[in-house]
Amino acid sequence: MTVPADLTHEDYGGHHGPRKGLLRWVTTTNHKDIGTLYLWFSLIMLFVGGAMAMIIRAELFQPGLQLVNPDFFNQMTTMHALVMIFGAVMPAFVGLANWMIPLMIGAPDMALPRLNNWSFWILPFAGTLLLSSLFVEGGAPAGGWTMYPPLVLQTGAAFPMLIFSVHLLGISSIMGSINIIATIMNLRAPGMGYMKMPLFVWTWFITAFLLIATMPVLAGAVTMLLTDKYFGTSFFNAAGGGDPVMFQHIFWFFGHPEVYILILPAFGIASQIIPTFARKPLFGYKSMVYATASIAVLSFIVWSHHMFTVGLPVGAELFFMVSTMLIAIPTGVKVFNWVATMWRGSMTFETPMLFAIGFIVLFTIGGFSGLMLAIAPADFQYQDSYFVVAHFHYVLVPGAVFSIMAASYYWLPKWTGHMYDEKLGKLHFWLSAIFVNLVFFPQHFLGLAGMPRRIPDYAVQFADFNMISSIGAMGFGLSQLLFAYIVIKTVRGGAKASDEVWEGAQGLEWTLSSPPPYHSFSVQPVIR
Amino acid sequence: MAKPDHGHYYVPEGTYWPILGSIGLITLVVGFIYILNGGSGTVLMLAGTAVMIVMLFGWFGEVIRENESSTYHAWEDKSFRLGMVWFIFSEVMFFAAFFGALFYARVLSVPWLGGSGEEADTHTLLWNSFQAMWPSNGPADVGGKFEPMNTWGLPALNTVILLSSAGTVTWAHHALKRGNRRNLITGLAITVFLGFLFVGLQAMEYYHAYHELNLTLGSGIYGSTFFMLTGFHGLHVTLGAIMLTVILFRCIKGHFTPDNHFAFEAAAWYWHFVDVVWLGLFVFVYWL
Numbered sequence: 182m183t184v185p186a187d188l189t190h191e192d193y194g195g196h197h198g199p200r201k202g203l204l205r206w207v208t209t210t211n212h213k214d215i216g217t218l219y220l221w222f223s224l225i226m227l228f229v230g231g232a233m234a235m236i237i238r239a240e241l242f243q244p245g246l247q248l249v250n251p252d253f254f255n256q257m258t259t260m261h262a263l264v265m266i267f268g269a270v271m272p273a274f275v276g277l278a279n280w281m282i283p284l285m286i287g288a289p290d291m292a293l294p295r296l297n298n299w300s301f302w303i304l305p306f307a308g309t310l311l312l313s314s315l316f317v318e319g320g321a322p323a324g325g326w327t328m329y330p331p332l333v334l335q336t337g338a339a340f341p342m343l344i345f346s347v348h349l350l351g352i353s354s355i356m357g358s359i360n361i362i363a364t365i366m367n368l369r370a371p372g373m374g375y376m377k378m379p380l381f382v383w384t385w386f387i388t389a390f391l392l393i394a395t396m397p398v399l400a401g402a403v404t405m406l407l408t409d410k411y412f413g414t415s416f417f418n419a420a421g422g423g424d425p426v427m428f429q430h431i432f433w434f435f436g437h438p439e440v441y442i443l444i445l446p447a448f449g450i451a452s453q454i455i456p457t458f459a460r461k462p463l464f465g466y467k468s469m470v471y472a473t474a475s476i477a478v479l480s481f482i483v484w485s486h487h488m489f490t491v492g493l494p495v496g497a498e499l500f501f502m503v504s505t506m507l508i509a510i511p512t513g514v515k516v517f518n519w520v521a522t523m524w525r526g527s528m529t530f531e532t533p534m535l536f537a538i539g540f541i542v543l544f545t546i547g548g549f550s551g552l553m554l555a556i557a558p559a560d561f562q563y564q565d566s567y568f569v570v571a572h573f574h575y576v577l578v579p580g581a582v583f584s585i586m587a588a589s590y591y592w593l594p595k596w597t598g599h600m601y602d603e604k605l606g607k608l609h610f611w612l613s614a615i616f617v618n619l620v621f622f623p624q625h626f627l628g629l630a631g632m633p634r635r636i637p638d639y640a641v642q643f644a645d646f647n648m649i650s651s652i653g654a655m656g657f658g659l660s661q662l663l664f665a666y667i668v669i670k671t672v673r674g675g676a677k678a679s680d681e682v683w684e685g686a687q688g689l690e691w692t693l694s695s696p697p698p699y700h701s702f703s704v705q706p707v708i709r
Numbered sequence: 710m711a712k713p714d715h716g717h718y719y720v721p722e723g724t725y726w727p728i729l730g731s732i733g734l735i736t737l738v739v740g741f742i743y744i745l746n747g748g749s750g751t752v753l754m755l756a757g758t759a760v761m762i763v764m765l766f767g768w769f770g771e772v773i774r775e776n777e778s779s780t781y782h783a784w785e786d787k788s789f790r791l792g793m794v795w796f797i798f799s800e801v802m803f804f805a806a807f808f809g810a811l812f813y814a815r816v817l818s819v820p821w822l823g824g825s826g827e828e829a830d831t832h833t834l835l836w837n838s839f840q841a842m843w844p845s846n847g848p849a850d851v852g853g854k855f856e857p858m859n860t861w862g863l864p865a866l867n868t869v870i871l872l873s874s875a876g877t878v879t880w881a882h883h884a885l886k887r888g889n890r891r892n893l894i895t896g897l898a899i900t901v902f903l904g905f906l907f908v909g910l911q912a913m914e915y916y917h918a919y920h921e922l923n924l925t926l927g928s929g930i931y932g933s934t935f936f937m938l939t940g941f942h943g944l945h946v947t948l949g950a951i952m953l954t955v956i957l958f959r960c961i962k963g964h965f966t967p968d969n970h971f972a973f974e975a976a977a978w979y980w981h982f983v984d985v986v987w988l989g990l991f992v993f994v995y996w997l
Contacts (some may be wrong), residue, residue, distance in 0.1 A: 290718070298724060299731065305730075306735040341742040341746065366791055367791060398805065398809075405937070413852070421851035422814060422819050494826065576847075707738075
């Protein structure tokens with residue numbers, strides 16, 4: 182690919198640099214500014230949700246009730262999940278998409294820049310609404326983030342706050358996804374066909390479709406909860422001909438694709454980073470694209486594996502068991518391709534690569550426990566136990582969150598123009614990798630031994646592993662303060678980063694200066 | 710694979726409309742929360758709505774002015790088109806949730822409550838005299854006895870009205886493409902009239918349901934699905950009719966040309982979307 186040398190610093194078409202002061206961030210239509218806003222928002226939410234996790238693990242440090250009352254404990258588990266999913270992981274991926282997709286496809290900006298601003302600026306309001314439910318009568322929602330009726334309908338004054346914050350977060354996601362799809366379909370540089378797009382762009386393209394298809398379904402589901410509670414409808418009330426299980430079906434029709442929304446961009450990140458530090462092109466590019474698409478399609482026909490024990494007809498149990506297991510095939514293709522990319526590469530292990538390799542290994546553990554859970558008869562044992570907690574935290578923490586860390590280290594020099602502190606970065610990786618296993622690996626044993634999830638107290642035979650898990654959690658939480666420190670330090674200064682940053686890096690984003698000009702690719706490069 | 714040179718893509722300067730929209734939205738929502746929790750939030754809701762209206766006028770107004778001053782070209786136009794298409798798709802999925810609830814109730818939960826299949830425990834243990842049928846307000850007769858809506862009265866008339874309006878909007882579109890302003894404005898005016906007529910008749914139908922059939926939102930699963938589906942559809946028809954009204958005024962002002970009229974097409978697409986949803990409603994809610 183060729184890029185004219187004078188192009189990258191061009192100030193084209195009467196556009197100038199950013200506005201001065203705070204209003205720059207409120208009014209911005211610039212994809213880099215908006216990406217930055219998303220990323221800071223998600224970092225703050227990571228610590229908010231993390232603080233809730235610390236409360237949970239502190240209470241579970243020993244059997245018995247020590248620190249919080251059971252209802253508050255339930256509020257913490259519910260809010261921790263909502264904050265982490267909708268406040269930390271999803272906005273982080275959208276922030277990365279905002280920053281990187283236009284740079285990777287040679288676009289002047291996102292396709293709908295004003296809408297892009299709104300997608301972000303709904304978030305702080307929705308997040309505040311959700312968090313302020315902690316302070317109203319009856320406390321925050323405590324029925325679990327899955328909002329199953331009839332339990333969730335017992336929520337106090339926080340109930341409509343929960344429903345409307347989910348609506349607002351959904352509106353934000355849908356607008357963001359529409360923007361990403363329009364950008365990818367319309368703003369690729371001349372010559373960049375779909376099968377030349379970097380994998381991070383591909384995975385986000387597919388993720389955006391998942392979001393547009395499922396967030397409205399979630400909106401519908403919570404709207405029915407709202408009318409069931411306040412307007413006398415009977416959607417989830419058997420007495421009126423409805424069914425509480427119906428909510429679970431509708432919720433998980435959203436919820437399972439949502440799981441892939443949280444992991445597909447992570448696949449894309451790993452597929453960017455591994456080739457760079459293995460100094461080899463990605464193995465099996467096409468199969469990566471097709472595997473991602475297959476996972477997305479399959480995600481719509483597996484939802485009932487979340488509800489094997491609710492009393493489904495046997496035929497349904499079998500169907501959802503088999504369809505769930507099918508997902509292991511495209512996922513296996515991906516893991517194989519990453520490993521094959523590293524095979525005989527000239528590898529170096531800078532922090533992004535460490536996080537990416539950590540991602541592959543630990544995500545795969547989460548994938549395997551997922552296969553165990555997919556077996557319907559076995560799931561009757563695992564359902565609602567700590568085994569499930571261990572499983573989804575393995576795919577979400579050393580899976581999704583590690584990929585976000587990897588992406589941050591990988592692109593921070595591009596964003597800021599400064600190299601991060603490699604020593605501290607590596608320290609952050611090793612602390613995170615050790616502690617994350619300390620938190621979540623013992624939870625497999627707890628679950629298999631019968632400890633249920635979402636309880637503040639437990640029988641004494643679970644004490645040892647819980648104590649180990651809690652120590653790991655405190656360690657993991659504290660290690661993330663190091664991450665914040667490294668990021669802030671890199672933003673403020675550090676060794677000058679070159680344009681290419683990484684020796685083996687391929688792609689349009691590395692042809693720009695570090696940091697890139699406020700408006701990049703005002704004239705598109707031509708890809709040959 | 711090389712695309713033709715696009716030239717320069719328009720990236721607007723900073724804007725205040727989105728933050729105003731967020732403030733309006735949160736005010737509206739907080740007002741509603743106060744009301745639902747038994748407080749008074751009417752003022753907040755009204756204020757939020759007012760801010761939203763200002764925002765919509767301001768934002769769309771700015772985009773229209775930019776369009777009229779030829780800021781946009783085919784490249785930007787395609788982004789708008791993609792945006793509208795995928796927005797409509799998200800709306801389709803919103804309705805899918807409620808259709809899903811309807812089908813689940815009719816095919817699974819009501820028959821199970823009536824004792825069929827493997828999932829009949831609720832029937833056996835709680836309501837073993839309940840016989841599955843549709844329409845149903847459930848084994849506990851939630852909301853009391855009601856009569857279902859008659860298919861071949863107002864609903865059939867409304868089907869004719871909405872289908873005709875799809876025809877008139879297409880007629881207007883063809884007139885626009887041929888540059889026939891008189892037919893364009895006539896066709897669009899008829900469409901808007903039919904749209905609001907539909908909403909009016911729908912309101913009459915609701916009045917009839919509440920006052921003569923004892924069919925309410927609280928009439929068990931039938932009432933819930935009936936009013937939720939037709940209610941959200943009616944809301945979308947109202948929205949679509951407002952969009953078409955705005956387009957009508959823009960046509961009267963002479964805004965569109967035979968080859969540059971994305972806004973018209975967007976509103977027309979939206980109109981066809983509410984039309985198709987109505988056909989689903991007519992078949993599965995009113996008829997079968």
